[in-house]
Amino acid sequence: MKKVVIVGSGTAGLIAAAMIKTYWKDEVDVSLYYDKSKGNISVGESTTPYIHAFLSFFGISEKDIIRDLDVTIKLGINFKNWIPNTEYFHGFGRVSNPGKQDDSSATYSILNDLYDGGFLYNEATNKVPTHIFDNFSHALHLDTKQFTDYIYEKLKGRINLVDDVVERVRVNPECNKIVNIECRDSGIVDGDIFIDASGFSAVLFKHLNPSWNDMSNYLPIDRAIPQQIPYKFDELPSYTLAEATENGWIWKIPIGDRYGTGYLYSSRFTSDNEAREKYNEWLVENFNTELSSDRIIKYKPGYYEDYWIGNCLAVGLSSGFIEPLESTGIHIIIKQIYDFIFFNSTLKNLEFNRKSANIINRDLYTDIINFVCLHYNTNRTDSEFWKHLTSNKLEWVKDVEEKCKEEFIDVTLFRNNPQRSLWTLDSYIQVAQGLNMLSKEGIRNHLDSKTDGNGTFFSGKDILKATEELYEYGKNEKNNHIFVSHKKIIDSIHK
Numbered sequence: 001m002k003k004v005v006i007v008g009s010g011t012a013g014l015i016a017a018a019m020i021k022t023y024w025k026d027e028v029d030v031s032l033y034y035d036k037s038k039g040n041i042s043v044g045e046s047t048t049p050y051i052h053a054f055l056s057f058f059g060i061s062e063k064d065i066i067r068d069l070d071v072t073i074k075l076g077i078n079f080k081n082w083i084p085n086t087e088y089f090h091g092f093g094r095v096s097n098p099g100k101q102d103d104s105s106a107t108y109s110i111l112n113d114l115y116d117g118g119f120l121y122n123e124a125t126n127k128v129p130t131h132i133f134d135n136f137s138h139a140l141h142l143d144t145k146q147f148t149d150y151i152y153e154k155l156k157g158r159i160n161l162v163d164d165v166v167e168r169v170r171v172n173p174e175c176n177k178i179v180n181i182e183c184r185d186s187g188i189v190d191g192d193i194f195i196d197a198s199g200f201s202a203v204l205f206k207h208l209n210p211s212w213n214d215m216s217n218y219l220p221i222d223r224a225i226p227q228q229i230p231y232k233f234d235e236l237p238s239y240t241l242a243e244a245t246e247n248g249w250i251w252k253i254p255i256g257d258r259y260g261t262g263y264l265y266s267s268r269f270t271s272d273n274e275a276r277e278k279y280n281e282w283l284v285e286n287f288n289t290e291l292s293s294d295r296i297i298k299y300k301p302g303y304y305e306d307y308w309i310g311n312c313l314a315v316g317l318s319s320g321f322i323e324p325l326e327s328t329g330i331h332i333i334i335k336q337i338y339d340f341i342f343f344n345s346t347l348k349n350l351e352f353n354r355k356s357a358n359i360i361n362r363d364l365y366t367d368i369i370n371f372v373c374l375h376y377n378t379n380r381t382d383s384e385f386w387k388h389l390t391s392n393k394l395e396w397v398k399d400v401e402e403k404c405k406e407e408f409i410d411v412t413l414f415r416n417n418p419q420r421s422l423w424t425l426d427s428y429i430q431v432a433q434g435l436n437m438l439s440k441e442g443i444r445n446h447l448d449s450k451t452d453g454n455g456t457f458f459s460g461k462d463i464l465k466a467t468e469e470l471y472e473y474g475k476n477e478k479n480n481h482i483f484v485s486h487k488k489i490i491d492s493i494h495k
């Protein structure tokens with residue numbers, strides 16, 4: 001039996017424990033140490049559809065979680081004021097005509113001014129969610145405390161859960177592996193595999209000399225002020241709001257009988273006091289309420305080059321963090337553990353497997369950073385913050401911008417491997433269109449030169465007709481796309 005030692009009982013530590021114990025069962029003895037007095041970060045409530053991979057891995061049905069917790073349905077993200085006084089929607093549903101699995105619908109829609117991004121298309125091929133959504137591309141909004149308590153309860157009796165503080169870490173410098181950790185009450189704890197899920201402090205991983213990839217030039221946001229706001233919903237918005245401001249952006253997530261909100265900003269361009277004032281103005285304007293928390297979360301945007309060194313795996317915030325614009329924190333955790341299990345299924349901890357998993361983790365971060373940076377391609381210059389972002393674009397973003405002028409977004413965007421991105425083409429098209437990056441001339445060039453994704457030539461006339469029908473359908477259904485009656489969902493579960 002291998003001994004797995006996990007440090008941290010935040011979302012990362014608990015997801016790691018749940019997946020590892022579920023997969024290896026009696027082959028592993030799992031102990032999880034956490035510092036209750038320190039608590040968890042207590043943000044991170046908007047997810048990607050990948051949350052379902054964890055739920056089904058651990059044996060939780062969507063029905064259970066909606067019934068037991070304050071969980072709401074997320075169909076996408078509403079981006080407001082990224083270009084001032086405009087908004088767009090990045091939805092999870094496909095932006096293509098029924099039966100067409102390529103970019104052609106969007107191509108024709110945009111060319112004919114019939115495109116409204118995820119607002120219109122998200123549900124055109126799906127149904128308004130009034131039942132359990134097995135066939136529906138969606139994510140969840142979760143109350144983070146409820147969610148972690150829920151997993152914790154399910155792990156009781158299956159793993160050792162110990163409230164104790166890790167005070168010392170012993171490393172063998174010859175092989176850069178952890179020998180043991182020392183806890184305040186439990187003393188020395190040995191292990192074969194150590195999982196560092198201790199959040200930004202990376203209490204284990206930092207002893208292994210990990211190399212850090214700093215992203216602060218491209219994504220300078222490094223602080224957040226969170227606040228929850230009680231709210232009575234009739235119908236719930238089925239999306240997370242990301243509203244840009246002069247110096248950052250604000251998130252708004254509907255959960256149960258409250259909104260989770262928070263202001264993200266860069267300490268290089270705004271002082272904490274100024275940020276608090278701006279956020280307070282927003283709270284008063286939107287909710288007629290004042291900022292009541294003095295909490296400020298500070299972090300360094302970036303990630304560790306390797307997340308698996310020797311016998312230690314950094315998971316969640318201890319492996320890195322960039323701003324949660326596409327709500328990818330929990331997604332990263334699930335993927336990190338999934339890959340660890342996949343590459344280490346024999347529990348031999350081999351160098352080859354470690355290298356492979358590290359490459360995949362780097363690709364994941366690169367992919368997320370690219371996509372998040374794309375959202376900043378606004379060409380805004382109305383504050384020092386926006387000037388900085390406009391004059392410090394990632395090479396990849398500059399290349400995509402140029403491509404969009406001359407061509408269209410197609411599979412070549414994914415560095416020859418369509419499996420390499422967390423998002424589909426639809427997502428890139430929605431964001432690029434929302435930021436006015438697409439040109440009709442470019443689309444015409446694209447259409448003149450392309451076959452469809454299946455390698456067959458498509459009939460533009462047929463697609464245009466289907467596009468128009470879809471557009472009419474979407475116009476009539478529009479409000480249903482964005483608001484969900486949570487009561488109907490709950491009722492359907494209790495039936």
Ligand SMILES: Cc1cc2nc3c(=O)[nH]c(=O)nc-3n(C[C@H](O)[C@H](O)[C@H](O)COP(=O)(O)OP(=O)(O)OC[C@H]3O[C@@H](n4cnc5c(N)ncnc54)[C@H](O)[C@@H]3O)c2cc1C
Binds near residue numbers: 038041317327330331
């Ligand atoms: C502002 C902000 C907004 C975010 N929004 C989203 C979002 O919308 N969607 C999303 O998916 N992700 C989001 N994230 C990321 C998400 O919050 C995290 O990925 C997730 O909560 C996991 O955190 P964690 O478990 O790694 O760390 P934490 O929650 O910080 O947990 C760390 C744990 O380590 C323990 N610990 C620390 N030191 C010791 C020690 N010495 N001994 C013993 N135990 C110790 C603590 O007690 C705690 O249990 C956001 C993050 C931030 C900062």
